[in-house]
Amino acid sequence: MLDQQLLRNEYKSIGKKLKFRGLDFDESAFENLESRRKSIQSDTESARNRKNHLSKQIGSAKASGADVSELMGQVDRVGAELETLEKQFTEVQEEFQAFLSEIPNLAHESVPVGQSEDENEEIRKVGEPRSFAFQPKDHVSIGEQLGMLDFQLGATLAGARFVVIRNQLAALHRAISQLMLDVHTREHGYEEVNPPFIVNAGILYGTGQLPKFEEDQFHLKDARDFYLIPTAEVPLTNIVKDRIVDLSELPMKFVAHTPCFRKEAGSYGKDTRGMIRQHQFEKVELVHIVKPDESYLALEELTSNAERILKLLGLPYRVVVLCTGDMGFSAAKTYDIEVWLPGQQKYREISSCSNCEGFQARRMKARWRNPVTRRPEPVHTLNGSGLAVGRTFIAIMENYQNEDGSIDIPEVLVPYMGGTKRIEL
RNA sequence: GGAGAGGUGGCCGAGCGGUUGAAGGCGCUCCCCUGCUAAGGGAGUAUGGGCAGCCCCCAUCGAGGGUUCGAAUCCCUCCCUCUCCGCCA
Numbered sequence: 001m002l003d004q005q006l007l008r009n010e011y012k013s014i015g016k017k018l019k020f021r022g023l024d025f026d027e028s029a030f031e032n033l034e035s036r037r038k039s040i041q042s043d044t045e046s047a048r049n050r051k052n053h054l055s056k057q058i059g060s061a062k063a064s065g066a067d068v069s070e071l072m073g074q075v076d077r078v079g080a081e082l083e084t085l086e087k088q089f090t091e092v093q094e095e096f097q098a099f100l101s102e103i104p105n106l107a108h109e110s111v112p113v114g115q116s117e118d119e120n121e122e123i124r125k126v127g128e129p130r131s132f133a134f135q136p137k138d139h140v141s142i143g144e145q146l147g148m149l150d151f152q153l154g155a156t157l158a159g160a161r162f163v164v165i166r167n168q169l170a171a172l173h174r175a176i177s178q179l180m181l182d183v184h185t186r187e188h189g190y191e192e193v194n195p196p197f198i199v200n201a202g203i204l205y206g207t208g209q210l211p212k213f214e215e216d217q218f219h220l221k222d223a224r225d226f227y228l229i230p231t232a233e234v235p236l237t238n239i240v241k242d243r244i245v246d247l248s249e250l251p252m253k254f255v256a257h258t259p260c261f262r263k264e265a266g267s268y269g270k271d272t273r274g275m276i277r278q279h280q281f282e283k284v285e286l287v288h289i290v291k292p293d294e295s296y297l298a299l300e301e302l303t304s305n306a307e308r309i310l311k312l313l314g315l316p317y318r319v320v321v322l323c324t325g326d327m328g329f330s331a332a333k334t335y336d337i338e339v340w341l342p343g344q345q346k347y348r349e350i351s352s353c354s355n356c357e358g359f360q361a362r363r364m365k366a367r368w369r370n371p372v373t374r375r376p377e378p379v380h381t382l383n384g385s386g387l388a389v390g391r392t393f394i395a396i397m398e399n400y401q402n403e404d405g406s407i408d409i410p411e412v413l414v415p416y417m418g419g420t421k422r423i424e425l
Numbered sequence: 426g427g428a429g430a431g432g433u434g435g436c437c438g439a440g441c442g443g444u445u446g447a448a449g450g451c452g453c454u455c456c457c458c459u460g461c462u463a464a465g466g467g468a469g470u471a472u473g474g475g476c477a478g479c480c481c482c483c484a485u486c487g488a489g490g491g492u493u494c495g496a497a498u499c500c501c502u503c504c505c506u507c508u509c510c511g512c513c514a
Contacts, residue, residue, distance in 0.1 A: 004474090041475060045483045052483090055495040059443040068494080075494050224504095244435060244472090365473095369435075374454075376435090376472075 001362045002103055008034065014106065020113050020324035021104050033099060037092045044085040051078045101205075102212050105359040107324045108296075108333040114323030120336070121323070126307070127316030129340045130399060137405075138343025139397040140274045143169060145405045146425060149275075160272075161264065161279045165393075168423040172396070172409070173282075175416035177257045177389045180284040180309055184386055188305045190255035190286065195235035197258055201225045203238045206364035208330035208356075215265045218279075228261035232285035233383040240289050240366040244376045250368060251298065252289040255386065257282065275390050276348065282389040288382040291368065292358065295380035296333075299355040303335045306351045306386040312412045315395050316340040318347055332357040337387070339395045350391045353384030 007014055015025035054075040061068045107113075112121050143149025148169035154162035165173050184190040198220070204210040204227055209217060220226040229235060236254045245252075260283050271277035286305060288298045303319065310317045322334040331354035338347035358378035361367065367376035400408040406424035409417055 038475080041483085045475065048484085049482060051494085056443075058494050062494095063443085072494060079494080246435075367472095369453090371454095374470085 001100055001359060002106065003358070003362065004100065007100070007103075017106050018103065021107060021327065022115070022325050023104060025103075030099070033092070033096060037096055040085065040089050040092050044082070044089045047078060047082040047085055051075060051082055054078065098211075101363075104327075104329045105332050105356060107327065108355070108357075110321075111327070111333050112321065112323045113325075115325040117322075117326045119323040120320045120326055123319045123321055123335065125316075125318040126311070127314070127340075129316050129342065132342065134403040136342040136398060136401060138274060138341075139394040141343075142397050142401055142405060142407065146407075146423065148423075151274075158279070161277065163275055163278065168417075168420065169393075169397075171417060171420075172407075172413070172423065173389065173393050175413050176392050176396070177282060177284055178416050179312070179413060180386060180389070180392075181255060181257055183309060183312065184255040184284070184286065184305060188253075188308070190253045190305075193232075193236060193239075193254045193256045195229075195232060195256055195258065197229050197261075198226045199229055199234055199238070201227065203234060203241070206238050206241050207234050207360050208363065209234065212329065216263050218261045218263060229258065230262050231260050231283060231383075232256040232258040233287060236285060236287040237289075237360055237381050237383060238364060239287075240361075240379060240381075241364040242366070244367045244369055245289070245379065247291075247368060247371060250289065250291050250379070251294065252287075254287045254289075255284060257284045257389070259283075275394055278390065281391075284386050284389060286353075286384050286386040289366070290380050290382065292377070292380045295355050295357060295382060298380075298382055299333065299335070299353060302382055302384045302386075303337070303351075303353040306337055306353060306384050309387050309392070310337065310339060310350070313392070313396065313410045315392075315399055317350070328352070328354060330354070330356045330359050332359065335384075339391065341395060341398050342401075343394075343398045348391065349388075350395065351385035351387045353382070355380065355382045357381075 002014070011025075011030055012027065015027050015030075018025045054071055058068050058071050058075065061071060112119060114120070137145075140149065140151070143165075144151075146167075146169065148165065148167045150164040150166060151162075153164040157164065181192060185192050201210055204217065209230060217230060218228040220228070235258075236256055239254065240252070259280055261280055264277055264279065267277060275281075286302055288295075288302055290298045307317070307319070317337055317339045320336050320338065322331075322336055327334050334352055334354040336349050337351040337353070339350040340346075341348050357380050360381045361378035366379050366381070368379045369375070370377045396410060396413075397407055400410065402408065404424070406422050409421050409423065414421055
């Protein structure tokens with residue numbers, strides 16, 4: 001959520017900036033809503049003020065034994081007036097909240113302006129795609145040939161966009177997440193967290209998935225308004241919800257390995273082959289909670305922490321900065337890390353690292369006490385995949401494949417595989 | 426599942442129908458004292474919102490309703506925490 005004060009004072013220039021993000025900000029609708037809000041709010045508050053005063057007078061009059069019937073009549077009239085005003089005020093407030101909660105974050109000034117992913121900018125490229133002496137296969141062919149990747153069974157057990165990973169490949173998948181957790185906790189200073197995989201609606205509101213992206217979430221059929229998490233960003237970031245954290249607690253750095261559940265509602269027909277886009281996948285997620293003036297440094301750190309995994313695994317990748325039109329709802333700036341997939345002859349997203357600045361913090365009421373202003377101010381929150389386990393798994397299969405259909409295990413993973421150096425039939 | 430207790434400011438903790446937005450303590454900030462990180466004295470210190478701003482106004486004592494001229498205090502519903510018993514991975 002944007003800073004309300006800022007929006008009120010600078011809605012014209014903010015409206016223009018939001019256009020870059022693909023939102024058509026209706027200026028006159030906002031002006032209209034604001035002027036209604038203002039007059040109703042001040043009327044309501046002054047009526048309440050009169051009522052409060054009268055009630056106090058009644059109290060002291062009664063104490064001194066005076067007659068209060070005149071005052072009672074007055075308070076009756078004010079009370080009736082207040083009732084209708086309060087109703088109107090509640091309505092206009094809800095309208096304002098609904099309006100505000102669907103506005104995306106503003107892009108940082110360093111973010112390139114653009115409409116779609118075509119206008120993202122490559123920042124750096126690391127590693128060279130391997131040249132194969134044979135036609136490299138994609139992970140689906142490799143996995144099915146090994147009999148360790150079963151999409152048919154996934155469909156039987158659940159439906160489309162599910163897979164069953166078996167045997168040595170399942171072990172590889174597990175090894176990858178263990179390596180990531182170990183590197184981030186032991187070498188990058190993250191606190192390991194094992195959060196709930198189910199959260200309530202208020203938590204999803206805090207990180208920005210609700211109310212606008214309800215259709216992407218798996219909503220449980222239960223009276224308690226439960227949702228499956230679409231990413232560990234949700235529970236990890238909300239660790240500071242409703243808190244005023246002490247300066248000494250910052251920065252906080254959390255890492256968690258969790259399943260992620262997504263409906264992929266808007267992606268019919270996209271990435272239907274293979275494991276690229278599943279309803280359930282695993283991810284190792286990194287979250288930073290930091291002081292505002294350190295958040296852009298933290299974004300670089302977080303991104304490099306994610307890159308480190310790709311370097312250890314020897315996978316070629318590139319880093320792109322997303323343009324204004326391609327960024328997620330809550331982000332002010334996002335780096336995507338894309339890994340080379342020989343099966344597709346393409347770089348594909350394997351991590352997305354974002355600085356959300358105070359956008360999520362304002363929704364969550366997550367604050368720190370600024371020693372300069374002595375006031376509570378929103379913290380800055382960042383998140384990034386470190387990395388998506390399923391996609392890392394695919395990348396290893398495709399990049400480390402041999403002509404005979406076997407897969408070499410990257411050296412760093414061998415200890416996590418009980419010494420296995422190659423997966424073969 | 427059964428039986429109890431409880432949810433108050435950054436934290437701890439009083440208050441149980443009206444000068445209580447909330448005692449007291451801790452913490453924090455400033456000042457004084459003290460020949461130097463101890464002790465003592467004084468002052469200040471909730472959050473959000475209205476407003477260009479305020480010593481002004483409004484809201485907030487888990488959440489939502491209700492009773493009342495007036496609710497942190499009374500009633501109802503829900504959520505959460507703790508203790509004991511039962512059950513269970």
